[in-house]
Amino acid sequence: xxxxxxxxxxxxxxxxxxxxxxxxxxxxxxxTSIAVIFGGQNVWNQTSNIWGNLRLLGQxxxxxxxxxxxxxxxxxxxxxxxxxxxxxxxxVASQMGTGFLGGMLAGLLVGYLVQWLKKIPMPTNLxxxxxxxxxxxxxxxxxxxxxxxxxxxxxxxxxxxxTAWLKGMSGAxxxxxxxxLGGMMAVDMGGPINKIAYAFGMAAFTSxxxxxxxxMLMAIGIPPLGMxxxxxxGGKKLYSDAEIESGRSAAIMGIxxxxxxxxxxxxxxxxxVIPSIIVGTSVGCAVNAAFGTIQKTALSTVMAIPFSxxxxxxxxxxxxxxxxxALLVNFLKRFTRKNKTVKEG
Amino acid sequence: MAKKIVAVTxxxxxxxxxxxxxxxxxxxxxKEGYDIKVETQGAMGLENRLSQDDIDGADVxxxxxxxxxxxSDRFDGKQILKVGTSExxxxxxxxxxxxxxxxx
Numbered sequence: 001x002x003x004x005x006x007x008x009x010x011x012x013x014x015x016x017x018x019x020x021x022x023x024x025x026x027x028x029x030x031x032t033s034i035a036v037i038f039g040g041q042n043v044w045n046q047t048s049n050i051w052g053n054l055r056l057l058g059q060x061x062x063x064x065x066x067x068x069x070x071x072x073x074x075x076x077x078x079x080x081x082x083x084x085x086x087x088x089x090x091x092v093a094s095q096m097g098t099g100f101l102g103g104m105l106a107g108l109l110v111g112y113l114v115q116w117l118k119k120i121p122m123p124t125n126l127x128x129x130x131x132x133x134x135x136x137x138x139x140x141x142x143x144x145x146x147x148x149x150x151x152x153x154x155x156x157x158x159x160x161x162x163t164a165w166l167k168g169m170s171g172a173x174x175x176x177x178x179x180x181l182g183g184m185m186a187v188d189m190g191g192p193i194n195k196i197a198y199a200f201g202m203a204a205f206t207s208x209x210x211x212x213x214x215x216m217l218m219a220i221g222i223p224p225l226g227m228x229x230x231x232x233x234g235g236k237k238l239y240s241d242a243e244i245e246s247g248r249s250a251a252i253m254g255i256x257x258x259x260x261x262x263x264x265x266x267x268x269x270x271x272x273v274i275p276s277i278i279v280g281t282s283v284g285c286a287v288n289a290a291f292g293t294i295q296k297t298a299l300s301t302v303m304a305i306p307f308s309x310x311x312x313x314x315x316x317x318x319x320x321x322x323x324x325x326a327l328l329v330n331f332l333k334r335f336t337r338k339n340k341t342v343k344e345g
Numbered sequence: 346m347a348k349k350i351v352a353v354t355x356x357x358x359x360x361x362x363x364x365x366x367x368x369x370x371x372x373x374x375x376k377e378g379y380d381i382k383v384e385t386q387g388a389m390g391l392e393n394r395l396s397q398d399d400i401d402g403a404d405v406x407x408x409x410x411x412x413x414x415x416x417s418d419r420f421d422g423k424q425i426l427k428v429g430t431s432e433x434x435x436x437x438x439x440x441x442x443x444x445x446x447x448x449x
Binding site: 012013015016018019022023076077079188190191192195258260263267270 | 355356357358359360361362365388410411412413418429430431434435
């Protein structure tokens with residue numbers, strides 16, 4: 001098989017896994033956030049009140065991330081027979097403490113093994129035995145044992161190392177990572193690259209790497225908010241009526257945390273809009289990392305303001321990112337466009 | 346008789362690209378005078394599900410997807426153009442043209 005094609009398929013499988021993971025992360029992340037916000041830090045070790053129980057719900061959900069990733073990567077590769085063995089191995093991987101990485105690897109191994117087993121020719125009268133017994137049994141047995149005896153502990157060591165590195169990150173490294181995550185979140189506005197950064201940020205979040213998750217979550221709202229500001233400043237000189245209208249919905253999407261609100265602008269003028277949102281978002285996230293502000297919830301940009309470790313500096317960072325983006329895009333639109341009149345579309 | 350296209354769109358989050366790609370495909374197919382039906386596999390699951398008749402009767406299939414197409418065995422044996430959702434959001438015309446190249 002060509003490597004390029006294989007790589008593309010691999011990306012598709014990961015993306016399918018992430019697409020099934022997103023609602024889980026939203027539900028579990030919000031529940032945990034609410035519990036910690038209202039219940040304080042004691043919610044982590046009790047269930048005697050409502051906040052402790054919300055924490056239990058959320059934490060259970062977050063613990064399920066490696067499992068759901070494993071199951072749906074495998075499902076994407078091998079379809080229905082890939083699901084059950086990957087749930088089992090994914091849960092084992094998760095309990096071994098191999099985290100997100102372990103879940104991804106479990107999904108890949110089970111998925112490709114099942115797909116290969118599916119192709120083995122069998123007499124027709126044994127086909128039902130194959131799908132009912134042989135595939136689920138062998139796939140779980142083989143990949144399960146591989147995890148328990150071979151790959152489990154090295155991945156755990158890697159996960160622990162990565163977590164320690166993320167938690168301990170500060171200074172220039174933290175700024176660089178924040179800028180990178182910000183740029184990745186902005187570049188395709190909710191597309192595949194955005195979701196890689198998202199998956200990384202959430203993986204960091206679940207293991208307490210709040211500097212990375214703060215940067216990633218902050219990046220969500222900056223692109224649409226920046227475009228809203230750009231339409232306010234640029235007005236009818238630079239934007240069509242339709243775009244000014246899109247700007248208003250972009251403002252709402254920015255507040256609730258939907259990066260996709262920027263897409264209409266990027267489609268109309270990708271060459272100027274996309275670099276601007278990348279720069280603006282990177283700058284905002286980097287500034288915040290330089291301030292060293294973090295927030296320990298899974299809420300995005302604006303909604304996380306009240307819960308950040310320093311709401312003033314956190315807000316300043318957002319505003320800087322938004323302003324940089326708006327000014328840059330308007331500057332590019334004003335001085336690099338040959339036809340200065342706005343086309344009504 | 347007008348050529349028939351069926352398409353499936355699916356992105357990762359399943360809230361924006363999926364539906365924008367679907368709209369764009371419909372828009373440009375109509376412009377060229379083709380019949381088109383689009384199934385979206387977004388955050389809400391499968392919507393506007395394509396029937397087996399729709400698929401069997403189609404001249405060409407377009408997958409505008411960033412993930413794996415669900416129940417892809419329905420499309421076995423068809424001519425399929427596979428592209429990413431963002432390509433279609435940017436340029437729906439090109440996707441329709443490319444698909445038609447396949448079955449010329």
